[in-house]
Amino acid sequence: MTQIAQSIRVAVDIVIFTVQDNALKVILIRMKKKPFTGIWAFPGGLIDSEESLDAASKRELREKTGVRSPYLEQLYAFSDPKRDPNGRVISIAYFALINSGPISSKGTDGGIKLITTTKYSDIGWFDVLKLPKLAYDHKNIAKYALQRLRWKLEYTNIAYSLLPSRFTLSELRRVYEIILDRPLDRRNFQRKILSLKMLRRTPKKQVGRHRPARLYEFKVRKPVIIEGVS
Amino acid sequence: MTQIAQSIRVAVDIVIFTVQDNALKVILIRMKKKPFTGIWAFPGGLIDSEESLDAASKRELREKTGVRSPYLEQLYAFSDPKRDPNGRVISIAYFALINSGPISSKGTDGGIKLITTTKYSDIGWFDVLKLPKLAYDHKNIAKYALQRLRWKLEYTNIAYSLLPSRFTLSELRRVYEIILDRPLDRRNFQRKILSLKMLRRTPKKQVGRHRPARLYEFKVRKPVIIEGVS
DNA sequence: TCAAAAGTGTTCTGGATACACCCATGA
DNA sequence: TCATGGGTGTATCCAGAACACTTTTGA
Incomplete structure (x- = not known):
């Protein structure tokens, strides 16, 4: 193995699902950083040096929602060298399921308060069937996550985490x-x-x-x- | 996102399967590097700066077997901060399927010549049901790969790549x-x-x-x- | 002519699907 | 009393599992 340091950074991106207002929704954040200013994306960030990917995505979820024990699963590593215009970043996508309160309540955030940081200009829930234009390769991630969720629903008990x-x-x-x-x-x-x-x-x-x-x-x-x- | 460079390296490890001598076999290499000197492991290595994970694993496979168009699929990213005693390395595991020749031929390498490099002291095919002690967290990788292969066999046509x-x-x-x-x-x-x-x-x-x-x-x-x- | 493997059925069962009837409650 | 959803039951169909008989070849 080459001993020369790679100039590659590693991030996680999380697709946080919930069922709310008769729709399957995900959290998106609105980016400030160029060239994606104003574009929506899944929340994520670089991992810490001494942190596993699972821990990093759990931390990210906690920072955005306050939720501490979600259902969390690794999806896929996205690694196209050109996926991030600001440098080489490999992103490992995760998906999470959280229970955001009463299932068919109208106009509620279901007790989950979304937490905005200064890094983003906005944060919100979006219907997975009506997603806006997404930054990076996040459209792929969305497709992948939905597929995996549907698949898992059929042969595991993960629905518990949404109820x-x-x-x-x-x-x-x-x-x-x-x-x-x-x-x-x-x-x-x-x-x-x-x-x-x-x-x-x-x-x-x-x-x-x-x-x-x-x-x-x-x-x-x-x-x-x-x-x-x- | 933190702008401080992470000191994290990214590698791929590949579980290369074939069916040979009435057994499902994988390629293992024997390590020279401490602390795993003499221990077997799946072939792998750091990715290049401008290379996707898919490309890196394809390259690794080609270097070890000469095979250029295998079935290749990403498995999972292993990221325990302590998984590699020589520093922080995240490894993305892949699995590959190659056709190594006549299915029940005896004592043949089926036309695939394994290529030893100076980095390893040995290379060879091992029955997945009789694996030796493996380096790193490669036992996990083996388990995961076999599970995925069995699963995929049932609902895809990937068997073609073994025949x-x-x-x-x-x-x-x-x-x-x-x-x-x-x-x-x-x-x-x-x-x-x-x-x-x-x-x-x-x-x-x-x-x-x-x-x-x-x-x-x-x-x-x-x-x-x-x-x-x- | 015989061993060994190939080709082509049949039966049975359980799960998935489609559909019907009656019950308990609040308005 | 009636609209709305809850609880339970039945007929049909199809895929999977278990199993049998005949055919073609080389030795």
């Missing part, structure tokens, strides 16, 4: 429908999800306008790969 | 059995693989000791994700 501790099956199904962007049959979804044995019925019932729905909770609130998904 | 242009269904099935490490029913495998419509019958037949088998070829010899795999 409060207790929820109805309709709320859970709604999360699936929003992420997969297609309707799911209520009855078939219920049978399928319950057959996976990853939910526990609680004695409680929803309070609401119609017939009260039973509340469920995840047996395990950490990533588990579902067995027996063909 | 010659024409092959019998038995040879193809053998490749699947070796990689998945379990027997597959001959008749069910045949029906399944033909239903995917990714193979083309050729008029040719195998020469051999028993009833001649029909030879098939892949319609497309580049990565394709198989539709309709549930």
Whole structure:
């Protein structure tokens, strides 16, 4: 291995997903730095010398949202030498899932307060299906992240990280429908999800306008790969 | 983003798979550098300043095997600050698939000549199920690579890169059995693989000791994700 | 003529899909 | 009493798994 120091910097970029106002949303920041002034991008930054990539992305997430224990997963390393006009930067993309409060509440930020820094001129939630023009190769990252999220949803229990501790099956199904962007049959979804044995019925019932729905909770609130998904 | 130069170096490590002598094998090199003198590791090295990770791993593969157009895929970025005792190095793992010649030939290197460099004391093929002690976090890489390969085999056509242009269904099935490490029913495998419509019958037949088998070829010899795999 | 592998079925089962009926609640 | 969503059940279809019989070759 060559001993000459490489002049390569390493960064992480995070696609922070949440389900809010009947849409799948991500956090974008508005850049100040040229040549992307005014353009939106995923939050990110260089990693510290003694920090792993996981730690760096966790830190980045905490700085922007205050959330400390999200679902977090490495996506892909983007490394085109020309991807950053300001020098050689390799970016490792991550995606995170956070629960931003009531699922179909209107016009709420769901308790998550986004934190602006002086490095950016703005920060906000954007519908993944209606993203603005993005800086760098972040359009690729978005595509990749959505693909991975949809894929993971089918064969893991990661949905727990988008929901409060207790929820109805309709709320859970709604999360699936929003992420997969297609309707799911209520009855078939219920049978399928319950057959996976990853939910526990609680004695409680929803309070609401119609017939009260039973509340469920995840047996395990950490990533588990579902067995027996063909 | 901090403008202070990070003292982080970036490397790629490649898990080069082939099917040979009825086993799934990978290339390992024997290290000279302390503290891993004499220990085996996956081939790899620092990337050049103006080189993408894909290009770096392709170069590494070419240097070790002479192979120029393998199947190549990024696996994961390993970034524990303590993973390399000689300094901060982030390694992006790749896996490659190459065809090393006749599938069940005995004691052959299948036409692929492994190239030793002065940086290493030895190079060779190892059965993935019987790996020696590995340097760094390469045991993790091995586990990850095998998992990804098995996964990909089920829902893509990547098997083409392990086979010659024409092959019998038995040879193809053998490749699947070796990689998945379990027997597959001959008749069910045949029906399944033909239903995917990714193979083309050729008029040719195998020469051999028993009833001649029909030879098939892949319609497309580049990565394709198989539709309709549930 | 016989061993070995190739070619071509059939049956069974479980999961996915499509769809129907009745129940509990608030307005 | 009625609109709205909740709870539960049934018929159908298809893919996957288990398994059998016949054919073609070389020795």
